[in-house]
Amino acid sequence: MKANKLFVALTALVLMACNKQPEVIVPQKADFKGTVTVEYKGEPYDNENIEVKFTPSEDGKTASLTIYKIRFVPQMPVTIDVTIPNIELTATTTEITLKCDEVIPLAMGGEYPRYKVTNLKGVIDHGTLDFSLNFGDFPTSFTGRQLLK
Amino acid sequence: MLTVLLSIFVALTPPIDTLPPAYAKAFKETLPLEKVASPVSYLLPAELKTEGVVGQGRLSALVPSLLIPEYGASLTSTIYLRGIGSRMENPSMGLYVDGIPIMDKNAYDFDWTGIRFAALMRGPQATLYGRNSMSGTLVLQSASPDGTTHVNAYAEAGLAKTVRTGATVSFGQHVLTAGFKYNAGWNRNEYKGTLCDPYQGLSLRWKWEQVPSGKIRWSNSLFATLSKEGGFAYGLYENGTLHPVSYNGEGSYRRISVIDGVGFHYTGDSFTLDGTGSLQLLSDDMRMDQDYTPENIFTLRQAQNSATGTAEVILRSQKEHWQPSTGVFTFYRFNRMDAPVTFGRTGIENLILDNANRNIPEDIGYLSIPDDEILIDSDFGIHTFGAALFHESVFTLGRWRLTAGLRLDYEGGVMAYDCLANLHYRFFPTMKADKPLAVPYRGTVTHSSGLQVLPKLSALFEASKVVSFYGNVSKGYRAGGFNTQIFSDILQSQTMMALMSDLGVYLDNLPASVGAGHTRYKPESAWNFEAGVRLVKDHFRAEATFYYMDVRNQQLTVFPPGKSTGRMMTNAGASRSLGAEAELDWRPGEFHFHASYAWCDARFVAYNDGNHDYSGNRIPYVPAHTAFASAAWRHSFNAISLNLSASVRAYGPLSWDETGLLQEPVHIRPEARIALSFKKWEIWLRGENLTGRTGRNFYFKSVGREFFSLERPRNIILGISINI
Numbered sequence: 001m002k003a004n005k006l007f008v009a010l011t012a013l014v015l016m017a018c019n020k021q022p023e024v025i026v027p028q029k030a031d032f033k034g035t036v037t038v039e040y041k042g043e044p045y046d047n048e049n050i051e052v053k054f055t056p057s058e059d060g061k062t063a064s065l066t067i068y069k070i071r072f073v074p075q076m077p078v079t080i081d082v083t084i085p086n087i088e089l090t091a092t093t094t095e096i097t098l099k100c101d102e103v104i105p106l107a108m109g110g111e112y113p114r115y116k117v118t119n120l121k122g123v124i125d126h127g128t129l130d131f132s133l134n135f136g137d138f139p140t141s142f143t144g145r146q147l148l149k
Numbered sequence: 150m151l152t153v154l155l156s157i158f159v160a161l162t163p164p165i166d167t168l169p170p171a172y173a174k175a176f177k178e179t180l181p182l183e184k185v186a187s188p189v190s191y192l193l194p195a196e197l198k199t200e201g202v203v204g205q206g207r208l209s210a211l212v213p214s215l216l217i218p219e220y221g222a223s224l225t226s227t228i229y230l231r232g233i234g235s236r237m238e239n240p241s242m243g244l245y246v247d248g249i250p251i252m253d254k255n256a257y258d259f260d261w262t263g264i265r266f267a268a269l270m271r272g273p274q275a276t277l278y279g280r281n282s283m284s285g286t287l288v289l290q291s292a293s294p295d296g297t298t299h300v301n302a303y304a305e306a307g308l309a310k311t312v313r314t315g316a317t318v319s320f321g322q323h324v325l326t327a328g329f330k331y332n333a334g335w336n337r338n339e340y341k342g343t344l345c346d347p348y349q350g351l352s353l354r355w356k357w358e359q360v361p362s363g364k365i366r367w368s369n370s371l372f373a374t375l376s377k378e379g380g381f382a383y384g385l386y387e388n389g390t391l392h393p394v395s396y397n398g399e400g401s402y403r404r405i406s407v408i409d410g411v412g413f414h415y416t417g418d419s420f421t422l423d424g425t426g427s428l429q430l431l432s433d434d435m436r437m438d439q440d441y442t443p444e445n446i447f448t449l450r451q452a453q454n455s456a457t458g459t460a461e462v463i464l465r466s467q468k469e470h471w472q473p474s475t476g477v478f479t480f481y482r483f484n485r486m487d488a489p490v491t492f493g494r495t496g497i498e499n500l501i502l503d504n505a506n507r508n509i510p511e512d513i514g515y516l517s518i519p520d521d522e523i524l525i526d527s528d529f530g531i532h533t534f535g536a537a538l539f540h541e542s543v544f545t546l547g548r549w550r551l552t553a554g555l556r557l558d559y560e561g562g563v564m565a566y567d568c569l570a571n572l573h574y575r576f577f578p579t580m581k582a583d584k585p586l587a588v589p590y591r592g593t594v595t596h597s598s599g600l601q602v603l604p605k606l607s608a609l610f611e612a613s614k615v616v617s618f619y620g621n622v623s624k625g626y627r628a629g630g631f632n633t634q635i636f637s638d639i640l641q642s643q644t645m646m647a648l649m650s651d652l653g654v655y656l657d658n659l660p661a662s663v664g665a666g667h668t669r670y671k672p673e674s675a676w677n678f679e680a681g682v683r684l685v686k687d688h689f690r691a692e693a694t695f696y697y698m699d700v701r702n703q704q705l706t707v708f709p710p711g712k713s714t715g716r717m718m719t720n721a722g723a724s725r726s727l728g729a730e731a732e733l734d735w736r737p738g739e740f741h742f743h744a745s746y747a748w749c750d751a752r753f754v755a756y757n758d759g760n761h762d763y764s765g766n767r768i769p770y771v772p773a774h775t776a777f778a779s780a781a782w783r784h785s786f787n788a789i790s791l792n793l794s795a796s797v798r799a800y801g802p803l804s805w806d807e808t809g810l811l812q813e814p815v816h817i818r819p820e821a822r823i824a825l826s827f828k829k830w831e832i833w834l835r836g837e838n839l840t841g842r843t844g845r846n847f848y849f850k851s852v853g854r855e856f857f858s859l860e861r862p863r864n865i866i867l868g869i870s871i872n873i
Contacts, residue, residue, distance in 0.1 A: 068653075069655055076510065077508060077509075077510060077656070077657050078508065078509060078510070078513070078654050078655060078656055078657065079654075079655045079657075080653055080654050080655070081654075082653075107579060107653060108513070108576045108579040108580070108652050108653060108654055109576045109579050109580035109584065109652055109653075110576075110579035110580045110581055111579060112579050
């Protein structure tokens with residue numbers, strides 16, 4: 001009797017294991033560090049060692065990206081922090097894709113329409129973040145790796 | 150010069166005039182002043198009265214190499230002696246009153262009602278007198294009880310509604326003194342239409358001495374001052390023109406100072422033991438329009454509440470050929486300072502917003518601060534402590550008196566700072582509303598002087614009963630400390646960085662700034678090499694000295710570059726002072742002649758502030774020459790005496806800054822006095838600065854602007870005194 005019960009339990013366990021599906025990635029807060037490249041007058045202008053904070057909403061459907069100390073053109077005497085809100089997220093079992101057709105970024109304490117964000121596309125995949133967008137007239141891209149805490 | 154002086158003696162035969170024993174005990178030296186191998190200038194009661202020495206400033210030029218310009222307010226006490234001095238923080242000259250070391254420079258300047266004797270020993274006196282006695286030590290002694298009952302009272306009035314009055318009552322073992330001083334002010338603030346530097350002050354002194362046996366003497370000296378004054382009569386200097394004083398903020402200083410010292414003296418069979426202890430309390434409140442203009446830029450309040458305790462024990466032995474003194478000294482001081490700086494609307498725009506927006510491209514936006522005022526509050530708790538062990542031995546070998554001394558001195562400090570700036574800001578065009586911002590800045594810094602080794606070697610040779618030659622090598626030091634006045638600059642910088650960080654904007658070229666770690670400054674030290682000759686015969690006394698002082702880590706007040714609002718002490722590198730001093734006092738019959746002269750060449754040996762090399766330039770504020778000459782005649786008929794005296798004091802030229810480009814010519818101030826003395830009464834008329842010329846006596850920069858203050862104008866004073 002005892003042997004029968006043990007067999008049934010093991011069989012159920014094996015069946016459960018065989019039925020497990022890959023889980024969809026749940027977006028989590030993360031910091032990345034990499035290079036922002038701004039296309040200025042047709043030439044790439046690199047901002048190296050730039051930190052980007054990825055902050056998803058509670059429901060995981062949207063997120064914001066904050067780019068720290070970015071310089072859009074070499075002549076800028078200051079660097080600024082820019083936050084891109086309301087980015088749509090799509091999570092799969094292997095990656096999170098980012099998408100935003102148009103949004104006004106936040107900088108210097110409020111909305112900053114001069115550098116309106118359009119055509120943002122990106123992906124978080126295995127600890128890397130890549131995205132591209134237009135900051136106003138400046139095509140911009142970022143490639144960086146997640147900072148381990 | 151020596152030949153001339155010696156020839157004078159031939160005609161002199163009056164009785165010996167030595168320092169009264171009551172004043173001799175004011176010193177720590179085992180030798181009488183005539184045998185000390187350092188130059189000493191001293192004033193007895195009659196001279197203090199004749200020369201109108203009612204405070205430390207009146208010693209300028211009267212004592213060779215000394216300049217104490219009277220400007221600012223009572224806390225200022227800028228003292229230059231032998232090319233050494235500074236405008237703020239620790240003084241380079243020690244001050245002892247009734248054997249008590251005055252530890253706070255803010256208490257140095259007080260009315261001398263009740264002071265009966267003043268002596269200034271020049272050159273480092275650190276072995277016996279300790280910290281800050283680097284260029285010299287001023288020793289004051291008040292009236293002591295003599296067992297009799299008598300009253301001395303005086304009153305005098307002069308121009309600018311100057312009134313001084315006081316009384317000293319001596320009875321039994323007690324002496325009580327009270328003094329009051331008032332003046333309506335000398336300088337008009339054109340903006341307010343009022344005199345900006347009135348003064349009223351009260352001083353009280355109680356001295357008690359008891360000699361229960363021939364071996365023991367106890368004493369207590371309590372001294373309190375209360376004063377309320379205006380001040381800071383600084384005029385803007387632009388394109389070679391000095392404008393009248395004109396500022397819109399408050400300029401005032403209030404002070405309560407209470408100092409109590411206890412003394413104990415025991416005479417044993419072969420030794421003496423002296424102990425002193427003191428408690429020194431000071432509470433003051435300074436308010437200053439720190440831009441000194443009618444513009445609403447920024448104001449400073451600096452309120453201090455400090456308590457200091459000192460203790461010293463000295464064991465002396467009196468042997469025929471060897472007189473050793475060994476002592477220990479310790480002190481502790483706590484100072485609670487509140488120093489808020491308030492930026493007005495113009496200051497916010499000129500000093501904060503202009504600096505910030507200059508670095509922000511117009512096409513990005515601009516910063517706005519809507520506040521009418523920004524308060525940058527700074528509280529400091531400063532603990533300072535020190536201890537010293539010292540020994541000095543005097544060997545008498547025939548005509549030689551050799552002195553060897555050593556002091557080991559340690560001093561340290563801890564400063565806790567708690568600063569907070571509160572403001573609102575808005576960045577256009579991105580922000581839709583003002584945002585509050587609080588910027589705290591808190592922490593602790595420490596400083597240590599390390600172990601200061603302060604040696605002294607001196608020799609005095611009595612060539613005859615009249616002439617002595619002496620030489621000495623000694624080292625003195627001035628304590629280090631903390632720059633509190635630079636915190637307004639630090640906070641401005643911190644606030645700007647915090648604001649920009651809150652905004653998410655980062656300037657590429659941050660304005661240069663110092664942090665709290667940079668607010669400590671090191672002790673200054675000086676080696677002194679000097680040789681002198683002293684002639685004392687009857688009523689003639691003359692002295693000539695040549696010295697060389699090698700100063701390391703010289704403390705100088707500097708202003709950070711640009712439109713900075715603070716000032717700070719820095720250790721400027723090295724300097725040297727080369728000089729000669731001469732003093733003569735002669736009292737033939739009814740005459741009294743006194744003269745003093747000093748030449749001082751004080752220059753930087755190495756001083757580079759990062760932008761300029763000032764090596765070789767004259768040290769600012771130090772006069773190249775000081776001179777004083779007086780002649781007095783006293784003629785008695787029946788019970789009445791007529792006293793006439795005239796004097797002139799001069800100092801200069803001097804440089805106002807490190808560049809040496811801005812110079813001040815020689816100032817000459819003639820004075821005269823006429824007095825009629827009766828048995829118990831005296832009336833007098835004294836004139837000060839008789840030419841009425843008001844030379845410049847202080848220069849500084851604030852927010853990139855230049856300012857001067859002026860000497861006091863002519864004053865005619867009528868006085869009366871009574872002795873009962």
